[in-house]
Every structure is written in structure tokens, then in C-alpha cells.
Amino acid sequence: MSRLLVCSPDYFQIDYEINPWMRRANAVNPARAAGQWQALMHVLAHDVGAGIERMPPVEGLPDMVFTANAGIVAGRRALVSRFRYPERQREEVYFERWFREQGYEVLTLDKTLYFEGAGDLLGFPDTWFGGYRQRSDIRAFPRVGDLFQREIIPLELIDRRFYHLDTCFCPLSGGDLLYFPAAFDSYGQAVIAQRIPEDRRLAVPEEEALRFACNAVSVGKYVVIPADCPRTSQLLEARGYRTFAVHLDEFMKSGGAAKCLTLALD
Amino acid sequence: MTGSQETVFLQGHIIDSLILAKVLDTILMMGGTFDLQDVTIGATREATSQARIVVRAPSSRVLTEILQAIQPHGAAIEREEDCRFAPAPAAGVFPEEFYATTHLPTQIRLDGEWVEVEGMEMDLGISVDPAKARARTVPMGGVAAGELVVTGRDGIRVTPLARPTERDVFGFMESVVSSERPHQPVIADIARRMQKLGAWYREGRADSKVLLAGGPAIVHAGGRDALAWLIEAGYIQLLFCGNALAAHDMEAGLYGTSLGYGLAGGRSVPHGHEHHLRTINRIRAIGSIQAAVRSGVVTDGIMAACVRRDVKMVMAGTIRDDGPLPGVLTDSMEAQQAMRAEIQGVGFALLVASTLHAIATGNLLPATIPTVCVDVNPAVPTKLADRGSFQAVGLVMDAASFLTELARELGWRP
Numbered sequence: 001m002s003r004l005l006v007c008s009p010d011y012f013q014i015d016y017e018i019n020p021w022m023r024r025a026n027a028v029n030p031a032r033a034a035g036q037w038q039a040l041m042h043v044l045a046h047d048v049g050a051g052i053e054r055m056p057p058v059e060g061l062p063d064m065v066f067t068a069n070a071g072i073v074a075g076r077r078a079l080v081s082r083f084r085y086p087e088r089q090r091e092e093v094y095f096e097r098w099f100r101e102q103g104y105e106v107l108t109l110d111k112t113l114y115f116e117g118a119g120d121l122l123g124f125p126d127t128w129f130g131g132y133r134q135r136s137d138i139r140a141f142p143r144v145g146d147l148f149q150r151e152i153i154p155l156e157l158i159d160r161r162f163y164h165l166d167t168c169f170c171p172l173s174g175g176d177l178l179y180f181p182a183a184f185d186s187y188g189q190a191v192i193a194q195r196i197p198e199d200r201r202l203a204v205p206e207e208e209a210l211r212f213a214c215n216a217v218s219v220g221k222y223v224v225i226p227a228d229c230p231r232t233s234q235l236l237e238a239r240g241y242r243t244f245a246v247h248l249d250e251f252m253k254s255g256g257a258a259k260c261l262t263l264a265l266d
Numbered sequence: 267m268t269g270s271q272e273t274v275f276l277q278g279h280i281i282d283s284l285i286l287a288k289v290l291d292t293i294l295m296m297g298g299t300f301d302l303q304d305v306t307i308g309a310t311r312e313a314t315s316q317a318r319i320v321v322r323a324p325s326s327r328v329l330t331e332i333l334q335a336i337q338p339h340g341a342a343i344e345r346e347e348d349c350r351f352a353p354a355p356a357a358g359v360f361p362e363e364f365y366a367t368t369h370l371p372t373q374i375r376l377d378g379e380w381v382e383v384e385g386m387e388m389d390l391g392i393s394v395d396p397a398k399a400r401a402r403t404v405p406m407g408g409v410a411a412g413e414l415v416v417t418g419r420d421g422i423r424v425t426p427l428a429r430p431t432e433r434d435v436f437g438f439m440e441s442v443v444s445s446e447r448p449h450q451p452v453i454a455d456i457a458r459r460m461q462k463l464g465a466w467y468r469e470g471r472a473d474s475k476v477l478l479a480g481g482p483a484i485v486h487a488g489g490r491d492a493l494a495w496l497i498e499a500g501y502i503q504l505l506f507c508g509n510a511l512a513a514h515d516m517e518a519g520l521y522g523t524s525l526g527y528g529l530a531g532g533r534s535v536p537h538g539h540e541h542h543l544r545t546i547n548r549i550r551a552i553g554s555i556q557a558a559v560r561s562g563v564v565t566d567g568i569m570a571a572c573v574r575r576d577v578k579m580v581m582a583g584t585i586r587d588d589g590p591l592p593g594v595l596t597d598s599m600e601a602q603q604a605m606r607a608e609i610q611g612v613g614f615a616l617l618v619a620s621t622l623h624a625i626a627t628g629n630l631l632p633a634t635i636p637t638v639c640v641d642v643n644p645a646v647p648t649k650l651a652d653r654g655s656f657q658a659v660g661l662v663m664d665a666a667s668f669l670t671e672l673a674r675e676l677g678w679r680p
Contacts, residue, residue: 191284
């Protein structure tokens with residue numbers, strides 16, 4: 001059973017602006033956010049059948065709800081993130097503590113290497129892809145690759161709206177890729193094309209990419225995507241996936257959706 | 267000046283991810299150039315690759331822009347160190363681990379700043395004055411006890427020659443030696459260079475002197491008149507030779523022979539083998555070649571042209587010399603030093619029909635000076651190239667034909 005780490009949005013709000021989506025004036029509706037998050041949990045637990053691990057939220061750390069950025073987990077080893085912005089660096093100790101308490105072997109990188117966990121590192125069983133330029137530092141990937149004995153192909157994120165790799169790139173468990181090509185330059189697009197055959201690349205249209213269609217949770221044949229992404233649903237269904245749409249617009253105010261709200265533990 | 271440069275290091279899955287390609291493209295697109303050094307490709311899929319890249323730019327501003335653009339892609343500037351140096355333990359002795367120069371433009375890092383090394387020449391040491399932030403080459407024999415000499419390899423940059431803008435035979439700066447190479451286009455390019463430098467020299471511009479280093483075969487083969495004309499016409503400003511070229515040139519003037527052979531008839535003249543000795547003796551009696559020309563004893567030929575045009579001559583002696591003529595430097599280190607001093611300001615070098623003088627001069631010339639080596643024996647230009655003067659264009663032909671064609675190309679109508 002897939003296990004996902006989540007953190008409830010008790011303290012979720014927009015306290016600062018560190019990506020183009022965040023506007024402090026665009027306040028979160030806490031009740032709506034809580035309702036959307038609960039709906040997502042329900043789909044993940046009951047429809048998709050994922051195991052849910054909850055970590056306690058911390059007051060004053062509004063973005064801890066986005067557990068995808070806690071780090072990355074492979075087997076019993078967890079590499080804790082090092083956030084680029086000080087606003088989120090304060091989360092690091094809580095994530096690290098949670099991993100330790102759960103018995104993970106905790107790994108860290110040099111403090112000068114920004115690395116924002118599964119937000120910027122995604123992949124297929126053999127090859128991982130690392131998003132860089134906006135949050136994670138490309139120089140982190142050779143280190144991470146050494147730690148986990150994986151090939152990590154860096155991909156430059158060229159559009160500020162797609163500031164983490166998981167906002168525009170979603171490897172699916174069937175070996176397909178859901179992605180928004182224009183978030184990458186010609187080099188990145190060429191590398192993606194070289195690695196993933198054309199019939200396995202599902203290109204999301206821009207209007208749905210901007211509704212975080214790529215910020216999807218893939219578990220087996222199930223894919224949980226944000227609501228109002230009909231074309232993406234069609235693409236997925238045509239490849240044999242079953243999709244679940246969840247309204248997550250409260251979280252999009254902060255630049256995240258389904259995938260950002262979860263961290264795959266195994 | 268060599269522009270600005272910085273070495274960067276790139277590591278990771280840089281090949282498959284096209285990151286290396288992106289970085290190199292970025293450098294070029296922004297107006298820089300690069301040299302790829304030490305590229306290591308990962309042996310397995312998981313293993314990372316590495317590349318060390320020397321980035322060059324026409325100015326430090328462009329270099330900074332390029333570095334700013336490539337750093338986000340993982341290009342880390344290699345930490346550069348200052349060069350190391352140590353005092354010479356005795357006069358004429360370099361410290362152990364001394365750095366031996368090439369003849370390429372070289373800079374050393376002193377106190378974080380890159381300083382151009384003056385007087386580039388191969389096989390020397392580099393003497394530094396840290397207080398004045400200056401560096402110059404120094405020959406082993408010329409170093410003073412306690413003089414600071416660069417050691418090791420850190421903090422030293424050697425810049426390969428940039429491709430020159432001129433598209434003539436020297437544009438490639440490679441010593442292709444072939445007896446089958448057509449001569450005429452090469453000679454035409456040489457003539458164009460000499461014409462340009464001649465004009466620059468008259469305007470008093472820097473690095474416009476033309477040097478000719480030659481052997482006595484110029485006289486034997488019949489190139490004397492052509493060379494004398496080139497000097498008289500102002501195309502040559504510096505002559506390196508030995509005792510023999512000068513002796514046979516003046517022998518030809520005084521006796522009409524070269525090493526005893528009649529230059530007109532081509533036959534050996536009775537007692538002709540004495541002519542060069544009698545010539546040398548006459549000049550020794552007069553006291554100098556200059557005096558022999560000015561007093562009207564020597565009236566034509568290469569030496570006369572040099573004296574009349576005030577062309578500087580450095581004559582280096584050898585152990586087989588007769589006489590020698592006044593002015594011949596018999597201490598070879600002294601001769602080397604005199605040649606080295608005169609090479610300052612040379613912009614073009616012709617090495618004609620002399621193994622000894624061609625290689626000696628080649629050793630003294632920085633790689634930035636276009637050089638032609640003309641010899642009927644292909645071994646000479648080959649040897650010159652083997653000894654590091656890769657910039658020399660080799661021309662396998664007889665000295666007289668070369669000088670005659672060159673002079674004609676420049677307007678000589680005998």
C-alpha cells in the first residue's frame with residue numbers, strides 16, 4: 001500500500017509572497033481550505049486506497065501543509081529539504097524531527113545547497129528528474145544521486161509560475177508522463193523526449209497547467225487531479241488511468257495542489 | 267592583452283541532460299569562447315560526468331555576464347590560487363620546481379590579480395616583483411641570486427593563440443611542412459604582410475619590425491641581390507646571422523666569389539678558397555663592417571645595405587668560424603641575450619637557409635609572431651616545429667628563389 005505524508009491546514013494562510021501565485025491580499029478562506037483538504041484526504045484514503053500518515057501542523061508555519069517539500073524518502077532513508085527562502089527554512093527542523101521519530105535514517109545536504117524535496121525531484125524507478133533554477137540548486141542533484149544511487153537528470157524550470165518541478169511534471173506509475181512542455185526550454189524538452197516515448201508523454205494544455213493539472217497524485221492506476229481539468233482527465237483516461245478531481249483552489253492561492261499536499265513515503 | 271578568462275567546473279548528469287551543451291551554447295551566444303578540459307564521462311548510468319571549462323571573453327564585463335548566466339546551471343568557478351615563487355638559490359640557478367615557460371601569452375596571479383608576463387619566450391623562468399605586480403621572463407643564466415622565480419603550476423594561465431582575423435597563410439598558425447605546397451600564394455601572403463608592416467614601421471607603430479635570420483646559402487645560392495634590395499627598400503629592420511653570411515656577402519662584393527666559387531661563372535677560382543679569409547682579414551684591418559661600408563671598401567650587397575639603412579645586425583659566432591669578423595659575438599650566451607633584446611618590437615620573422623639561426627631565433631620568438639621558415643631541406647622547418655615553434659609556416663625551397671620571388675612581389679625589377 002502506498003503511504004503518503006500529509007499535514008493538516010490548521011495554520012495555512014498567506015503570510016508572505018515567495019512565488020507568483022501568492023498574494024497576501026488574496027486571503028485563504030480557512031473553512032473552505034479545511035473542507036478541500038478533507039475531501040482530498042477522503043479520496044486518497046478511500047478511493048485511491050493510500051495509507052495516510054499525518055504530521056502535526058505548527059502554528060506560524062503556514063506552508064507546512066505542503067509536505068511534498070519536506071524532503072525525499074526512499075526505503076528507510078529520508079533526505080530533508082533545505083529551503084531557498086528563510087520563510088520556509090523554519091519548517092526543516094519539524095520535518096527532520098518527524099522523519100527521525102518515524103525511524104528513518106535522516107540524510108542532509110551541505111547547507112549551501114538548496115533542495116526542496118519531492119517538489120523538485122520526481123521520477124520513474126530508474127531515472128529521476130530534478131527541477132532547478134527557481135528553488136533547488138542544480139548542484140544538489142549529483143549529491144542526491146550519489147546518496148540514492150540514481151541517475152538524476154536536471155531540468156531547468158524557465159517559467160516563474162512553474163517554480164517547482166511538480167507544478168509542471170508528473171511521472172505516472174504506469175510509466176507515462178503528464179507534463180506542461182512550455183515550462184521547459186528546448187534542451188529540457190529534448191531530454192524529456194529522449195527519455196520518454198512520444199505515446200507516453202501526455203502534454204497538458206496551458207489553461208489546465210495553470211490550474212495545476214500536473215500537480216497530481218499518482219497511485220497505481222489512480223490519478224488525483226485538481227478540478228476543472230477536463231482535457232487532462234481525458235488524456236489520462238485514454239491511457240487507462242482512473243481520475244479523481246478534487247477542488248483545491250484555496251491551496252492554489254499559495255501555488256500548490258494535490259501533489260504538493262502529499263509526500264510519497266514508499 | 268588576452269581578454270578575460272575563468273575556469274569553471276561542471277558536474278552531474280551533464281551530458282544526457284544537455285546541461286553541458288546548454289552551458290557551452292550560452293558561452294558562445296554571449297560572445298565568449300571556451301576550451302573543454304578534463305571531460306570525464308560517467309562509466310555507468312548512475313555515475314556522474316565532469317567537465318572543466320575555460321571560459322574566455324573579450325572583456326571582464328562580458329566574462330562576468332557569462333559567468334552569471336552559467337552559474338545557475340551548476341558551473342562552479344574554480345577557486346584560483348596565487349602563483350607560488352621562491353628565491354633563486356644562486357646566480358644562474360633557478361629554484362627547484364621552477365616553472366618553465368612556453369612561448370604563448372602567459373599570465374600569473376599575484377595577490378588575486380592576473381598579471382601579464384613580459385617578454386614571452388619558451389624555456390625560460392618567470393621572475394616576479396610582487397611589490398610592483400610585475401612579471402617578466404628570465405633565462406636560467408640570467409637570474410640573480412635571491413631573485414623571485416615562479417614555481418609550480420598554480421596561478422599560471424597560458425592562453426592558446428586566438429585565431430587571427432587575417433585570412434592569409436598565417437591565419438592558421440600551423441606549420442604544415444610540405445615540399446609540394448605551392449610557393450607562390452605563400453610568398454604573396456608574406457609580401458602583403460611585409461608591405462603592411464613596412465608602412466606601420468614608417469608610421470612608428472609598435473611591433474612592426476621585420477626580422478630576417480639567415481645563413482650563407484643565401485649568398486651561395488644567388489639570393490644576395492634580392493636580399494640587399496629588400497633591405498634597401500626598407501622591408502627588413504633586423505638581421506640575425508653568423509660570421510659566414512657576412513663574410514661571404516662581402517667576399518662576393520670584393521672578389522666576386524662565394525667561398526671561392528665565382529658567382530658569375532660558377533667555377534672555382536684559383537686560390538678562391540682564400541677569398542673569405544682575405545675578406546675577413548681586410549675588415550678586421552679596417553675595424554668594423556660599418557667602417558668598411560662607410561669608407562667605400564664594401565659598396566654593395568647585404569652588409570652594405572644594412573649599414574646604409576641602419577638595419578641592426580646581431581652576428582652570433584660558432585666554433586668553426588674563421589676570423590671572426592669584427593662585431594661577431596663569440597660568447598653564445600651574450601649573442602643569445604643580444605638577439606633577445608632586439609626581438610622586442612618584431613612583428614614578423616623570416617628564417618632563411620640556416621638551421622642554427624632558424625632554431626635559435628625560433629626559440630626566442632613568442633608564438634604570437636608570424637614566422638616563416640624557408641629551407642631547401644624539409645628537416646629544418648620540421649625541426650623548428652618539433653622544438654615548439656608551431657606557429658612557423660614552413661616553406662621548402664631554395665633561399666635564392668624565395669628571396670628573388672619575394673623581392674619581385676614587392677616591386678624589385680633587377
